[in-house]
Amino acid sequence: MASSNASGKIVNMSIAGFIFASVGASALVQxxxxxxxxxxxxxxxxxxxxxxxxxxxxxxxxxxxxxxKVN
Known part of the structure; x- marks a missing residue:
């Protein structure tokens, strides 16, 4: 159960990373x-x-x- 939850979190993180990358790219274009x-x-x-x-x-x-952990 815990492993599937962790993998789901990783998938969500990669989706979020992709969204941030595209938002950042569009912001740079702007x-x-x-x-x-x-x-x-x-x-x-x-x-x-x-x-x-x-x-x-x-x-x-x-x-x-x-x-x-983030400072």
Missing amino acids: IANVNTSGMDASTVILVGVITIAFVLGIIILFLREAGI
């Missing part, structure tokens, strides 16, 4: 599009930093949920 539309470089950097921090925060939450 940042690149914003950059080409003539916004200030500082605004683009700010958006990028916020996006990266948000994605990292979600990943850390999922790792904690899976029982992996």
Whole structure:
């Protein structure tokens, strides 16, 4: 019983990882599009930093949920 539960958790983690990868990729594309539309470089950097921090925060939450120690 415990082993099947663990494998289900691993599958969920890989699905979540795939979702995060696609969200991160689309966010990077959005940042690149914003950059080409003539916004200030500082605004683009700010958006990028916020996006990266948000994605990292979600990943850390999922790792904690899976029982992996995160500082």
